[in-house]
Amino acid sequence: MALRVEQDIFGIRQRGREVTAAVGLEHQDQVRFATALSEVARDLLRMADGADVSFVAVTELDGRRFLSVDLAPLRPLPGNRYEPQSGAVARLVDTLGLAEVAGDTVVRMSRRVPAAAAALTPARLAELGTTAQASALDELATQNGQLIAALDEVRSQRDELAVLNAELEETNRGVMALYTQLSEELEETNRGVVALYAELDEKSAQLRAASESKSRFLANVSHELRAPVTAIIGLGRLLTDSGSDPLTAEQAQQIELIRSSAADLLSLVNDLLDLAKAESGRIEPEWAEVDLRAVFGQLRGTLRALVLRSEVALLVEEPPPGTVLRSDEVLLAQVLRNLLHNAVKFTDRGEVRMRAERAADRILIRVSDTGPGIPAELHERIFEEFYQVPGTSRRSGTGLGLPYARRLVALLGGTLSLTSEPGRGSSFTVDLPVAGV
Incomplete structure (x- = not known):
């Protein structure tokens, strides 16, 4: 296609929409690509008095498919560089920039074709060049319809976003309420734990004091009992000694029972004394x-x-x-x-x-x-x-x-x-x- 006058911009936009539909781009991508193409065409008509426009369908070796448009300026671009007047144009396509084609510098823009899109048949390719070019008024009406549809979609997305924001705000309020509740419960639990630790410390101190008192009691009582128990054993031995007055069989049996009971009591006293020493830490090994x-x-x-x-x-x-x-x-x-x-x-x-x-x-x-x-x-x-x-x-x-x-x-x-x-x-x-x- 030739880009020479303002009217050609509408024709190029129309053809861009038709080609993107033929290669399988979705409707929104068709609008984006056609809009970017018309903006680039308007820039080149102003900067280089026009251009020759070529639509190229490319399939890479790895199977990826692209739709490219090469716009060859009629005269060199200022500074041999191109920057679109609208910064948003580059975001509407995958790539936009200068390229070398047969020794000439062209402005190339491209968009990847979905893998699921049907292949472009020769019959469909032949139909693309036979479609009558729409008038500027018709193309403008089409653009307006696309703009209205885009605005409607934006408004729908905005409403959905507002609903999502409202739900998110409600969720945040619930989370904050739950967080506040959990914080209060945690603080209450911490106070209980601190009180419990204080009570445990108090009980531990009481238990240590009771244990120390028990050890002292056992040690003192055991020490005081050893002397009289030993005396009982000694007296029993004297009574049964051959030098003492003779005893009857009953008396000897009773005295032997006394000595046996005293010996058991002395063993218990010694065990208590040893245990008290061990508990109080007064036993120091001699290594x-x-x-x-x-x-x-x-x-x-x-x-x-x-x-x-x-x-x-x-x-x-x-x-x-x-x-x-x-x-x-x-x-x-x-x-x-x-x-x-x-x-x-x-x-x-x-x-x-x-x-x-x-x-x-x-x-x-x-x-x-x-x-x-x-x-x-x-x-x-x-x-x-x-x-x-x-x-x-x-x-x-x-x-x-x-x-x-x-x-x-x-x-x-x-x-x-x-x-x-x-x-x-x-x-x-x-x-x-x-x-x-």
């Missing part, structure tokens, strides 16, 4: 290199007298050579003596065995027996103060030995654990670090 072979030998000799029943065997295995750890020998011996004493006391037949083994940087000492065993749900309860496994009340005991033993093992940097099943005996494991604390 030294401890050879387990010496400790095991001492325990083997001193505890053999405990086994009064021929049905029970006390086996203290010799530790492997070089089984040495840094610990407190007195406290460690006290723990092992306690475990062995308990095992012998609650085992009616079979054996009580103690052995040691090295595991990396730890030493494991196990005291196992063939006694009745302990249910799994009571494994931790037996380490509570004064607790005794149901059914064992007939055997002497205070329920303080194991809690005290666990505290001593913790002071030595280790752990005391239990493995046991009913009918399969029990095994207590003392796990200690070789290097100490």
